[in-house]
Amino acid sequence: MSVLIDGLQYANWSERIFRQMRAGGVDAVHVTVTYHETFRETVLQIERWNRWFEQFPDLIFHGRTGADVLLARQTGRTAIFLGSQNPSCIEDDIGLVEILHTLGLRFMQLSYNNQSLLATGCYEADDTGLTRMGREVVAEMNRVGIVVDMSHSGERSTLEAIEHSARPIAITHANPASWHPALRNKSETVLKALGDSGGMLGFSAYPHHLKGGSACTLQDYCDMIARTADLMGPANVGIGTDLCQDQPDSIVEWMRVGRWTKRIDYGEGSAAAPGFPDMPVWFADNRDFGNIRSGLNAAGMSDADTDAVMGGNWLRFFDSGFGARGTGAAGAHDAD
Amino acid sequence: MSVLIDGLQYANWSERIFRQMRAGGVDAVHVTVTYHETFRETVLQIERWNRWFEQFPDLIFHGRTGADVLLARQTGRTAIFLGSQNPSCIEDDIGLVEILHTLGLRFMQLSYNNQSLLATGCYEADDTGLTRMGREVVAEMNRVGIVVDMSHSGERSTLEAIEHSARPIAITHANPASWHPALRNKSETVLKALGDSGGMLGFSAYPHHLKGGSACTLQDYCDMIARTADLMGPANVGIGTDLCQDQPDSIVEWMRVGRWTKRIDYGEGSAAAPGFPDMPVWFADNRDFGNIRSGLNAAGMSDADTDAVMGGNWLRFFDSGFGARGTGAAGAHDAD
Numbered sequence: 001m002s003v004l005i006d007g008l009q010y011a012n013w014s015e016r017i018f019r020q021m022r023a024g025g026v027d028a029v030h031v032t033v034t035y036h037e038t039f040r041e042t043v044l045q046i047e048r049w050n051r052w053f054e055q056f057p058d059l060i061f062h063g064r065t066g067a068d069v070l071l072a073r074q075t076g077r078t079a080i081f082l083g084s085q086n087p088s089c090i091e092d093d094i095g096l097v098e099i100l101h102t103l104g105l106r107f108m109q110l111s112y113n114n115q116s117l118l119a120t121g122c123y124e125a126d127d128t129g130l131t132r133m134g135r136e137v138v139a140e141m142n143r144v145g146i147v148v149d150m151s152h153s154g155e156r157s158t159l160e161a162i163e164h165s166a167r168p169i170a171i172t173h174a175n176p177a178s179w180h181p182a183l184r185n186k187s188e189t190v191l192k193a194l195g196d197s198g199g200m201l202g203f204s205a206y207p208h209h210l211k212g213g214s215a216c217t218l219q220d221y222c223d224m225i226a227r228t229a230d231l232m233g234p235a236n237v238g239i240g241t242d243l244c245q246d247q248p249d250s251i252v253e254w255m256r257v258g259r260w261t262k263r264i265d266y267g268e269g270s271a272a273a274p275g276f277p278d279m280p281v282w283f284a285d286n287r288d289f290g291n292i293r294s295g296l297n298a299a300g301m302s303d304a305d306t307d308a309v310m311g312g313n314w315l316r317f318f319d320s321g322f323g324a325r326g327t328g329a330a331g332a333h334d335a336d
Numbered sequence: 337m338s339v340l341i342d343g344l345q346y347a348n349w350s351e352r353i354f355r356q357m358r359a360g361g362v363d364a365v366h367v368t369v370t371y372h373e374t375f376r377e378t379v380l381q382i383e384r385w386n387r388w389f390e391q392f393p394d395l396i397f398h399g400r401t402g403a404d405v406l407l408a409r410q411t412g413r414t415a416i417f418l419g420s421q422n423p424s425c426i427e428d429d430i431g432l433v434e435i436l437h438t439l440g441l442r443f444m445q446l447s448y449n450n451q452s453l454l455a456t457g458c459y460e461a462d463d464t465g466l467t468r469m470g471r472e473v474v475a476e477m478n479r480v481g482i483v484v485d486m487s488h489s490g491e492r493s494t495l496e497a498i499e500h501s502a503r504p505i506a507i508t509h510a511n512p513a514s515w516h517p518a519l520r521n522k523s524e525t526v527l528k529a530l531g532d533s534g535g536m537l538g539f540s541a542y543p544h545h546l547k548g549g550s551a552c553t554l555q556d557y558c559d560m561i562a563r564t565a566d567l568m569g570p571a572n573v574g575i576g577t578d579l580c581q582d583q584p585d586s587i588v589e590w591m592r593v594g595r596w597t598k599r600i601d602y603g604e605g606s607a608a609a610p611g612f613p614d615m616p617v618w619f620a621d622n623r624d625f626g627n628i629r630s631g632l633n634a635a636g637m638s639d640a641d642t643d644a645v646m647g648g649n650w651l652r653f654f655d656s657g658f659g660a661r662g663t664g665a666a667g668a669h670d671a672d
Contacts, residue, residue, distance in 0.1 A: 039376065039379070040375065043375070043432070043435055044431070046435065047429070047431030047432070047434070047435060050431060050434050050435075051431070093383070095380070095386060095387070096379070096383070098383070099379055099382065099383060099386075099439065102438060102439055102440070103435065103438055103439065
């Protein structure tokens with residue numbers, strides 16, 4: 001059975017979007033619930049999801065295991081997997097890692113653009129790698145089953161996370177820097193180390209990560225995926241659209257600025273274009289995954305590899321990544 | 337299979353006590369994790385339990401369902417069920433009911449001696465019954481599977497909770513006021529209504545709830561249990577020792593005073609005896625449940641009824657009370 005999984009979205013959620021997920025046949029999505037929020041604020045965001053789960057039980061439910069992706073497929077719903085783009089949610093308390101896993105968190109980035117308590121972000125001038133607490137928290141994430149996500153982290157921190165983590169990590173939404181040299185995109189060194197360790201890259205469709213931005217063509221995007229699959233191994237790549245559908249521009253400002261500065265930081269944008277960029281025409285919303293599938297075929301990818309990229313690889317990764325250590329296959333590094 | 341379950345303890349937990357539980361053959365205990373703590377402070381208490389679960393996996397584990405009691409028996413461990421003696425942990429946020437259920441909370445008192453946002457405590461001069469929020473929270477507790485516990489609530493609030501709750505409620509640790517007229521003990525009106533609704537009373541061995549205090553005899557206690565079983569029905573009673581083993585007196589002050597007054601409130605104690613009272617000689621710690629079992633037999637209780645009181649009734653109540661509504665038998669009131 002082929003499944004369709006998106007490795008990251010952060011939409012302004014609504015019944016309309018949940019129905020578009022169903023129309024698009026999306027079996028599972030990793031959704032961001034928190035950026036700069038404290039633990040208590042993160043819990044408020046999980047409470048919002050609990051209300052949506054209660055309100056729309058025929059469309060969505062809270063996914064916790066790989067098996068939930070198959071349950072979603074069988075019951076015609078979308079399994080929602082929660083994640084954080086920053087470790088603010090654990091504050092300075094390693095005990096919150098297990099608490100948040102119990103509440104359903106399945107991914108956590110070690111940093112978001114800036115230095116965090118755990119690791120360096122991709123916008124800092126110097127990357128000092130994993131901090132003392134960072135190494136402790138990675139071990140705890142390994143123990144309980146929260147995937148280390150380095151999408152917004154710096155090069156050295158990312159390589160150290162790959163090395164230090166006993167379980168494969170993910171970069172849920174980014175592209176190769178060799179294709180489009182954004183600070184958020186990743187070097188071939190990182191991508192090869194990620195693939196060699198059994199980790200996963202989710203290809204972003206967010207215009208700032210695309211060659212040509214919003215005008216990037218579907219074929220250029222899919223050719224890039226095919227080439228990166230050759231570099232990393234076809235089992236180590238998936239989709240992570242970074243779809244921020246229906247969000248007001250105030251949200252991208254929160255993502256970039258949080259409470260860490262009193263000034264405006266434009267992040268990947270600019271003073272002239274401070275808001276969310278337009279998505280490429282071939283991926284406006286969750287009904288457009290068929291375009292990517294067709295594009296992968298046109299890029300020469302086999303049906304089996306296309307199925308793997310569109311969801312099969314994430315499913316295997318979910319299966320092995322979300323349980324407590326020792327309760328399931330934990331990946332190539334687990335014997336370390 | 338007969339099981340041994342204690343409906344409430346609040347010890348100063350340690351490996352020594354966990355080993356005493358094993359020596360006493362205790363299959364499951366409902367433990368208090370919070371009184372006046374905020375949500376974040378309650379989470380810190382759950383984190384402490386997570387550390388104990390990680391440290392002593394051969395002695396204890398986190399119980400979440402009735403089936404976990406049987407798992408505990410089969411694996412020679414004690415299942416720990418978490419509860420709150422006050423609704424401070426949900427602050428003013430009904431969404432925290434489901435969050436705390438996900439984190440493992442299985443009992444919550446609607447008030448602790450004082451007026452709360454939900455109900456009136458047993459020490460207030462006037463009991464105005466369930467508040468507007470109280471009725472909403474009871475419905476939410478019913479939905480997710482947290483048992484309403486009225487051990488420290490007033491008479492009217494307790495009767496209204498029994499009436500309003502769609503699932504049977506519990507008074508986890510108290511005795512009949514007709515036996516010993518403490519403010520914390522319960523009227524026959526309450527006990528009959530509780531039994532008629534399928535609810536549960538756990539008999540306290542805390543000296544302030546005992547006729548004669550610390551000098552109460554085992555037989556007096558067990559005769560009282562037998563009479564109350566006749567009043568309420570033998571299926572609706574269990575043990576709830578309220579054992580506060582090894583706690584310093586600063587803890588009973590926190591229980592009584594929290595942050596609601598700057599003065600000392602002696603609660604059930606007095607200026608002359610402000611601390612924890614001595615436990616009766618026949619129940620010093622978890623190794624002494626055999627004394628109660630023998631006392632019940634001596635009081636004329638059948639072996640089957642004794643098994644029910646020592647754990648069988650709590651097991652049935654756990655089985656039906658802890659799941660989401662509609663996922664299991666939800667008790668006599670569920671068709672309301």
